[in-house]
Amino acid sequence: TRGNATQSQSEYTLVFFDLETTGLDVAACDIVQLSAISGEETFNLHMVPRCRMTDEASRITGFTVQGQALLLHGGPVKTVTHGEALSSFIDFLRSFHQPLLVAHNAKRFDCPVLSRALDEFSLKDEFQQVVAGFLDTFLLSKELLAATKVNKYSQQYLVKLFLHKTYMAHNALEDVRALQELYNKWNPAPAMVRKQRFSL
């Protein structure tokens, strides 16, 4: 069993994930990078997007497309097809006990984009059978910090506020590392997790 002793004995295993995409339109954007982390186990794959990247997305993430190649800050990046990435992701998730997927703004952004991609490759059912549910740290942070003076909830701001550090935001792997650390710092009560937990 993967994960530490505490996780393997609990009802679920937290798996933090993040997508870098071609833009913010959840109904049309395509995935460029899919990353996840659970404990020390990481997952990180890149894909050549099948639609044009918005200039803003390129500026923020550093990803551009040249011909059939994906570039990060001008240098080539190894890629796989979207079908391969999603199948590999399901295999990665299968290696954990009851994986509970956690992302910042998951409900509004990462989940609908991931769900649409899974539908596209008829992998939704397989995915649903493996995954125990989702948790959105954006919504969770609002509830956790409701009694405080904090009124900004971006991941970058929260990481700076609670972990006193900056990180390479908009690199999906760095984002999930920071999110896992932030979550561990918060260590929300199981009751709150149960309350916030949702399905696709």
Place this chain on the structure above:
DNA sequence: TGCCAGGCCCTCTTTAGGGCCTT
């Protein structure tokens, strides 16, 4: 080529508007 969202939550609310967060 040119365009660029919208669900959720809050509140000066529910016959609604506006800010936030994600790329």
